[in-house]
Amino acid sequence: MSESYDFSHGLRSELLGHSSIKITQEYYGKIVQRRVSEEIKRFGNKLRNKV
Numbered sequence: 001m002s003e004s005y006d007f008s009h010g011l012r013s014e015l016l017g018h019s020s021i022k023i024t025q026e027y028y029g030k031i032v033q034r035r036v037s038e039e040i041k042r043f044g045n046k047l048r049n050k051v
């Protein structure tokens with residue numbers, strides 16, 4: 001999966017054969033938001049453990 005690479009939505013859309021970049025944005029936008037939330041939680045846990 002491309003999550004470890006910095007692909008633009010346009011390139012990712014083309015590589016996956018999506019007919020519209022909106023399809024790619026809708027799907028990957030959810031993944032990105034979930035990963036941001038997970039990283040924020042992980043960072044908060046690290047801060048709490050250092051105190």
